[in-house]
Amino acid sequence: MYTMPESSECAGDIFDCIQRGNIEQCVELIQNDRSILKEKGWGGFTPLHSAALHGNRSLVESLLSNGADPNLVSEAGQTSFHFACRQGNIYIMHQMMQHGADLRLVDLQGKTSLHHAVLGGSIVAMHYLWETGMFRYSDSDMYHLTSLHMAASTSNTEVVRYLLRHQRCAVDALDQEGATALHVAADHGGVEVCWTLLQRTGYRMLHWKNHHGLTPLDLSKLGKTFRHQQLTKLLRLYINEPMHHTPKESHVLYYWTLLYPTLSASVILIIAALGGGYGGLLCGLLFPWLASSIFTAFHRMTTYQRLPNPIYLGTLFAGLFHTLLCFYGQIMLSMWSTGLLVQFSMFHFALVLGLLCKILTQDPGALGRAESDPRFTCIADLVEKNEKPQRFCPYCEIFQPDHSKHCKLCDVCVADYDHHCLFLNRCVGRDNHRLFLVFLISLVTAHLLFLVTATSYLNGKKAAGYHGATSSWSSWLPFLGAEFWVATLAVMNALTLLWEAWLLKEQFEAVVAGTTTFFRQDEATGRRRSLGQRWAAVLSFLLEGRDGLVRRQAPTDQTALVI
Numbered sequence: 001m002y003t004m005p006e007s008s009e010c011a012g013d014i015f016d017c018i019q020r021g022n023i024e025q026c027v028e029l030i031q032n033d034r035s036i037l038k039e040k041g042w043g044g045f046t047p048l049h050s051a052a053l054h055g056n057r058s059l060v061e062s063l064l065s066n067g068a069d070p071n072l073v074s075e076a077g078q079t080s081f082h083f084a085c086r087q088g089n090i091y092i093m094h095q096m097m098q099h100g101a102d103l104r105l106v107d108l109q110g111k112t113s114l115h116h117a118v119l120g121g122s123i124v125a126m127h128y129l130w131e132t133g134m135f136r137y138s139d140s141d142m143y144h145l146t147s148l149h150m151a152a153s154t155s156n157t158e159v160v161r162y163l164l165r166h167q168r169c170a171v172d173a174l175d176q177e178g179a180t181a182l183h184v185a186a187d188h189g190g191v192e193v194c195w196t197l198l199q200r201t202g203y204r205m206l207h208w209k210n211h212h213g214l215t216p217l218d219l220s221k222l223g224k225t226f227r228h229q230q231l232t233k234l235l236r237l238y239i240n241e242p243m244h245h246t247p248k249e250s251h252v253l254y255y256w257t258l259l260y261p262t263l264s265a266s267v268i269l270i271i272a273a274l275g276g277g278y279g280g281l282l283c284g285l286l287f288p289w290l291a292s293s294i295f296t297a298f299h300r301m302t303t304y305q306r307l308p309n310p311i312y313l314g315t316l317f318a319g320l321f322h323t324l325l326c327f328y329g330q331i332m333l334s335m336w337s338t339g340l341l342v343q344f345s346m347f348h349f350a351l352v353l354g355l356l357c358k359i360l361t362q363d364p365g366a367l368g369r370a371e372s373d374p375r376f377t378c379i380a381d382l383v384e385k386n387e388k389p390q391r392f393c394p395y396c397e398i399f400q401p402d403h404s405k406h407c408k409l410c411d412v413c414v415a416d417y418d419h420h421c422l423f424l425n426r427c428v429g430r431d432n433h434r435l436f437l438v439f440l441i442s443l444v445t446a447h448l449l450f451l452v453t454a455t456s457y458l459n460g461k462k463a464a465g466y467h468g469a470t471s472s473w474s475s476w477l478p479f480l481g482a483e484f485w486v487a488t489l490a491v492m493n494a495l496t497l498l499w500e501a502w503l504l505k506e507q508f509e510a511v512v513a514g515t516t517t518f519f520r521q522d523e524a525t526g527r528r529r530s531l532g533q534r535w536a537a538v539l540s541f542l543l544e545g546r547d548g549l550v551r552r553q554a555p556t557d558q559t560a561l562v563i
């Protein structure tokens, strides 16, 4: 029978203090009675277990330096180091290792520290443990569950992808029930994990039965959640496919989605044309509906596929296509006398399309292994230099140089990351930031050109007595109804122009501050500059890129330092 320790009152106090994160009070309690460091509370947790569970680095440091033992076990045989691994805090793990944590200890289920890191879902903690050379990803617990089985049970796709990379884990390993990781994922309704595993093994794995004679599909059918229903539908389709085939990304759906905004807008404009005098009203109702269906779309094609959703890029194409069609098919037809305008507009629109092609094909500055930050060679370097764990990209497995960030949609680390542009379906970074700004300025010019000519066209039509000669407000409604094509495109171009003006302002502020919009922290640098200096900085960036900007800013900053 479990008996409460003698100093349980005092120990109760220390657990409360740890929960509140009150370090001074904890230290005071320990100094009054050091034996409380060995006291066990609920589940056999020591104060160090509790501090590790809360991820409180300072508190762990303080407990360890006062003599707390990182190898004491809870009722389930777990050490506080196991807890730190599950929390994924590499700093706490490092502190415990320095204070003698025994990495060989396993809990009562035979789970190693690596297994606890896998269950916690921290790739950086897993990588750190692997670097010690004391763990193998293929190690299993007493139920023969491998790291891959455990990752599948948490439905953590990123950990599964990490474990499958470089053949860290055997994808077909069986547990003591004869279940593969796919059985475990299906049992938990992990649609994305099942998709990832099947991409690796092909459909053959769907036909494997565990010791109870159940396939992954049978296990999915037993589940009651929406995710199980979604998975069952998917696996039913796949089970009839040839065994050596793998699930493919839906490229047909991708291109349909890409064309959807252009086609939908065309259908709406045709309906409006058939609506006669109600054309304007129909556009006023249907275009907001189309916009809401586009802007509420997910960023990926489906919950499990990796392809980014191209609907925003499709919207950009739709905007360009319909604006050009309206400009040359309606406005210019009645304004051919302005030959210079036609020539300029054709040249400018060709420039916009050329820039679009270039930006859609140019690498934004994706970082390869060779560009990993040379200051770090392993996770221990990060810990020793007190760097953020996020420096290690768990997807590319490189140490990110300053001002880099991983984009999950593009699945690359990007140097001088600015943002992922949904409308271009790619990142803006070191190698295309200047191009992006030039493209944005060219778009603003194109919008202005369209708006000026469209307004002039509408005014001309109205003045010519088109559809009613009076100037009262009531005469505008039927007029705009009849001229819905130009009027609708003018409204949409005006709204886009406002948004682009805000975007340009944000971009210019970042350029003046010598950074990108994502990393813009030191805005004061930009504010100290005069208007002339700010424009000079923007021009320098547009003409020479970031190198030119750095050269230009360096002497100014040096002078400021001397003063």
Ligand SMILES: [Zn+2]
Pocket (backbone or CB within 6 Å): 393, 394, 395, 396, 397, 405, 406, 407, 411, 412, 413
């Ligand atoms: Zn990355």
Ligand SMILES: [Zn+2]
Pocket (backbone or CB within 6 Å): 407, 408, 409, 410, 411, 419, 420, 421, 425, 426, 427, 428
């Ligand atoms: Zn991206």
